[in-house]
Amino acid sequence: MTTSFASLPFTPSPRSASWCFLLLEYMDEFATLAWYLVADGKLVEDTFARTIAKLDMTAFESSIPAIAYSQARDVLITQAIAVLSDARREEDENRFFRPPAFGSLPDHPRLAFMLRLIIRSSEAEVAKFLGVSPSEVRGLVKHAIDRLSVVTPISAASGCYDA
Incomplete structure (x- = not known):
């Protein structure tokens, strides 16, 4: 059984206060971004706990707000992917009592789709976040779109139709 990272003690430093204020200023945007990526409260x-801990080790550049925002956004995306990977790996271990497949993250197509088409990151950014090549990003996004196109709409599956 693992301990939630959010439950670990965290003593904020003066540097993290600046990062916390930045995260609070853009809370709606960052929370939405995190929710899109991990889809679980x-x-x-x-x-967010991992993001704050990681940012605490990063110098805060207050003279150029766009750089600080971009750093916080990139760290949040990176930590969301890491949290999701850890959660999936733990689910696989608990469910099947076997080690996870080497280098596999079952959410790669969904993450590529969200980062590329919903969040509007460039292919190069998505490739960096997921650790794949830009051409693989295109394939992952196509795979996600193909999966979405074959899924039966909920209204059709439940027999609910507009009159």
């Missing part, structure tokens, strides 16, 4: 909390 508990994992969003873990993402």
Whole structure:
């Protein structure tokens, strides 16, 4: 059984206060971003805890707000992917009592789709976040779109139709 990263003690430093204020200023945007990526309230909390801890080790550049914002956004995305990877790995271990497949993250197509088409990151950025090549990003996004196109709409599956 693992301990939630959010439950670990965290003593903020003066540097983290600046980062915390930045995260609070853009809370709606960053929370939405984290939710899009991990799609689970508990994992969003873990993402923010890891993000704050990681930013605490990063110098805060207050003279250029756009750089600080971009750093916080990149760290949040990186930590969301790490939190999701850890959660999936733990689910696989608990469910099947076997080690996870080497280098596999079952959410790669969904993450590529979200980062590329919803969040509007460049292919190069998505490739960096997911650790794949830009051409693989195109394939992952196509795979996600193909999966979405074959899924039966909820209204059709439940027999609910507009009159």
